[in-house]
Each structure stands twice: as structure tokens, then as C-alpha cells.
Amino acid sequence: NPQHQSPLFNKLPGELRNEIFKWMLVPYDDPDPEKHYSEDSYWYRPGFEASKKVECALLQTCKLIYCESRRAVMREAEHPFWFGASRGPPGRAGTADCIRFFTRGLSNENVEDLTSVHFFTQMYWIEDGSNLAKIFRLRNFRPKRLTITFRYSDWWYWESNEDLRMSEEWLARFDGPPGLKELCVEYETLAWKKSQLDAIVARNKDWKLAVQDGNHLSAADTKLEEWKWNGPSKLAGQTWGHHGDSDTVEYVVVVDRW
Incomplete structure (x- = not known):
């Protein structure tokens, strides 16, 4: 399904969609307190205060979004x-x-x-x-x-x-x-x-x-x-x-x- 009815696909060029998908798939600190590192641990430092999480709900939206965005997970x-x-x-x-x-x-x-x-x-x-x-x-x-x-x-x-x-x-x-x-x-x-x-x-x-x-x-x-x-x-x-x-x-x- 080429999703011609969707402004995401019939209005925005692929290059811009890729930028949007990329930013949505950037890893971030897991908000779960259990995933936060102790401040006196050997591995705690700026940028590494918690384990990272990727919000993959985007990939489950539709097959076309999955096909266009899946590779950003590894790249980012x-x-x-x-x-x-x-x-x-x-x-x-x-x-x-x-x-x-x-x-x-x-x-x-x-x-x-x-x-x-x-x-x-x-x-x-x-x-x-x-x-x-x-x-x-x-x-x-x-x-x-x-x-x-x-x-x-x-x-x-x-x-x-x-x-x-x-x-x-x-x-x-x-x-x-x-x-x-x-x-x-x-x-x-x-x-x-x-x-x-x-x-x-x-x-x-x-x-x-x-x-x-x-x-x-x-x-x-x-x-x-x-x-x-x-x-x-x-x-x-x-x-x-x-x-x-x-x-x-x-x-x-x-x-x-x-």
C-alpha cells in the first residue's frame, strides 16, 4: 500500500521523512528508575546515567513506515x-x-x-x-x-x-x-x-x-x-x-x- 491518502507520504519528500524517522528513533535514557545507574558506579558518567531505550512504536505503525525507517535503529x-x-x-x-x-x-x-x-x-x-x-x-x-x-x-x-x-x-x-x-x-x-x-x-x-x-x-x-x-x-x-x-x-x- 503506497499510502497515497496520507500527507506523510503524498506531501513530504522521502529525505524529510527520513530525518523525522531518524530523530524519532534516537536512543534515550530509559525512564524506568530500575534502569538508572547508581551515581557512584564505575560506569556512571555524563551521557551514561541509565541504560538506553529506543521507542519502536513507530515501526509498528504500518509496513511502509517500517520499510522506510527500520534501518535508522541501527544507524542512530x-x-x-x-x-x-x-x-x-x-x-x-x-x-x-x-x-x-x-x-x-x-x-x-x-x-x-x-x-x-x-x-x-x-x-x-x-x-x-x-x-x-x-x-x-x-x-x-x-x-x-x-x-x-x-x-x-x-x-x-x-x-x-x-x-x-x-x-x-x-x-x-x-x-x-x-x-x-x-x-x-x-x-x-x-x-x-x-x-x-x-x-x-x-x-x-x-x-x-x-x-x-x-x-x-x-x-x-x-x-x-x-x-x-x-x-x-x-x-x-x-x-x-x-x-x-x-x-x-x-x-x-x-x-x-x-
Whole structure:
């Protein structure tokens, strides 16, 4: 049924309908209080205050709307995964959960429409590059954009307030999946440790990263971005002496793009 009687189809051009459908299918924070993350959890931060939900009622309206809009669901979603023991919400925490997502249930169309994936990873998981390589070799792992976030609590021995350090091996061994167009890396730490962070960011920026399709990603001409946020000084219910006496601490995040 071409729906000629509907102004949505006989008045609006397809390009405009696609924009409407896209915005209606953007994931948003689930309003269910049970889906909200605890503010002192390791995975709570701006943009990740709750699990995401997509309002799929639009897809059930009629077959024509379904045919025109269904692919926006995958294209508009960012698919996050957390790596490290007890460092992410259930179902999205650990290598096994990530591999399961990309090896079960994704159609060829889903793989083609996959746009954005987000990794939150502790240093031990990423530094030697082997875990990244394992995921990059998955046949269905074909995002156009990958974001990797190093949270304050991902750095080596942050609990003991050690100086920031990061091996470059994961960058040296980086071999991105075919079709990867952008790598975004977010570096986060306490605001008063920013000088340590800046040194690592500047060093990493010089790396040219390989992609399996023969292309390379470079950060040589990209500008750094920076933002700050205040979070609870407790993490997972524990108090940390080097966080001071305040109920909150200030985090700084530096963002680089290849």
C-alpha cells in the first residue's frame, strides 16, 4: 500500500521523512528508575546515567513506515561495551558479552548499518592490543566510528594515586576493522592530574593507525577537545583518601580523534 491518502507520504519528500524517522528513533535514557545507574558506579558518567531505550512504536505503525525507517535503529544507536571486572552494567560488561553481540543475531543489513561502537576499557584489557585484535577480527564488527574511553578508574593503580601511565603497544598493534573511518579516544582523570594526562595525549597523537582495508587513521590535523564534570568522590560505595573531603571530585576529559 503506497499510502497515497496520507500527507506523510503524498506531501513530504522521502529525505524529510527520513530525518523525522531518524530523530524519532534516537536512543534515550530509559525512564524506568530500575534502569538508572547508581551515581557512584564505575560506569556512571555524563551521557551514561541509565541504560538506553529506543521507542519502536513507530515501526509498528504500518509496513511502509517500517520499510522506510527500520534501518535508522541501527544507524542512530551507539553500542557501548565495558571491559574489566565489574566495571559495566550486566549484559554489556566483558569480552564475552561483546563477542556474543557481534556473533549472534546480527543480519547482514544490521552489519551494513552499524555506525558507532563505544568501548570503556581498563588498561590491563587494552594495553597489549590482543583483546582489541580479537574483536577487530570478528566478521560482523564493522563500525564506521569507534570511541574508546579511558575513565579515571581505568588507569593503573588509580586506587593508590599512582602517576598516570599507558603503554603504546595497543597503538602499535592497532589494525582497525574494514570500513572504520574514525577513532575517537577520550582520556579522563582528576582535574589536578591533567598535566600527566596531557603528556600521554601528546605522545599518542603522533601515532598513525592501520585499518584492515589498507587505509590509515591520523590525528595529525585534528584539534583536541576538553570538558569537565563533577562526580561523586565515592566509587562503588568506597571512600578514597586522595579524593579529599568533598562529596564530589572534578574530572577532566581530553578528546582526540583519528
